[in-house]
Amino acid sequence: MCKVTAIVNQKGGVGKTTTASNLGYALAYQGKKVLEIDLDPQGSLTVSLGYDDNDYINITIATLMAMAIEEEKLPDRELYIVKAGNIDLIPCNIELSAIEVSLVNAMSRELILKSIIDEIKEFYDYIIIDCSPSLGMLTINALAACDSVIIPVTPEYLSAKGLELLLKNIIRVKKRLNPKIEIDGILLTMFVERTNLSKDITEMIEVAYGGQIHIFESRVPKSVQVGYSILHNKSVIEYANKNKVSLAYKQFAQEVLERGAAN
Ligand SMILES: Nc1ncnc2c1ncn2[C@@H]1O[C@H](COP(=O)(O)OP(=O)(O)OP(=O)(O)O)[C@@H](O)[C@H]1O
Numbered sequence: 001m002c003k004v005t006a007i008v009n010q011k012g013g014v015g016k017t018t019t020a021s022n023l024g025y026a027l028a029y030q031g032k033k034v035l036e037i038d039l040d041p042q043g044s045l046t047v048s049l050g051y052d053d054n055d056y057i058n059i060t061i062a063t064l065m066a067m068a069i070e071e072e073k074l075p076d077r078e079l080y081i082v083k084a085g086n087i088d089l090i091p092c093n094i095e096l097s098a099i100e101v102s103l104v105n106a107m108s109r110e111l112i113l114k115s116i117i118d119e120i121k122e123f124y125d126y127i128i129i130d131c132s133p134s135l136g137m138l139t140i141n142a143l144a145a146c147d148s149v150i151i152p153v154t155p156e157y158l159s160a161k162g163l164e165l166l167l168k169n170i171i172r173v174k175k176r177l178n179p180k181i182e183i184d185g186i187l188l189t190m191f192v193e194r195t196n197l198s199k200d201i202t203e204m205i206e207v208a209y210g211g212q213i214h215i216f217e218s219r220v221p222k223s224v225q226v227g228y229s230i231l232h233n234k235s236v237i238e239y240a241n242k243n244k245v246s247l248a249y250k251q252f253a254q255e256v257l258e259r260g261a262a263n
Pocket residue numbers: 011012013014015016017018019040044131132133189190191220221222223224226227230245
């Protein structure tokens with residue numbers, strides 16, 4: 001059975017895209033069939049997976065969502081799913097920002113992405129959605145389409161208020177649109193073990209949410225190799241397999257698999 005997971009946080013630059021790509025690769029190395037969907041008009045996931053000329057891609061998630069809004073039949077999946085190493089990708093470019101606007105007046109506007117995912121779910125073990133840093137209609141579509149969410153949080157940028165707003169939105173979606181949605185957990189990213197700030201904030205999250213929300217034991221450390229890997233259009237796992245960030249994401253994938261099996 002396929003599990004659809006959205007990587008969300010309306011805070012920018014917390015490691016959503018890095019988490020989406022590396023979790024995907026780590027799961028694929030474990031033999032899982034993985035599809036990633038780039039749902040951010042910035043297209044960072046698409047570019048980071050090697051499609052840096054993404055303005056020229058024929059069919060993107062924006063094209064598919066436009067068709068779904070018009071209730072047109074989607075093309076064969078071979079025409080829009082591209083390969084990125086051992087994972088599949090539905091790419092994205094800036095055209096998705098226009099879709100966000102047209103969603104406002106669309107019928108069943110929160111369920112457009114779900115209608116696309118429902119057609120291809122059967123071919124995958126995991127579908128990972130990389131969300132944009134906003135709580136707009138695109139992110140609501142991701143929340144309505146997923147089984148679970150993973151929330152990357154950086155110690156430096158943690159805003160307790162921001163996290164609360166995100167949780168409120170998830171609860172609202174659970175009530176109105178998607179009763180089965182679960183929070184897989186919070187993943188601490190860009191973690192510097194030796195700073196007190198990292199430690200204090202980790203403790204704070206644990207005290208504030210530890211009871212209700214799982215905090216993954218794996219923490220993703222900070223490393224310049226992440227920047228280099230993006231420059232080379234590769235995931236860190238492909239670019240620097242033995243790097244501490246790669247090891248952390250592999251351990252994290254293991255945790256995700258174990259939690260999935262336990263639930
Ligand atoms: N573990 C890490 N160590 C060092 N740098 C990192 C790490 N993870 C991510 N970064 C860097 O931080 C920046 C933001 O990461 P990323 O793009 O994954 O965040 P994001 O939440 O997807 O951002 P946005 O909200 O803009 O979509 C990138 O430049 C990336 O290279």
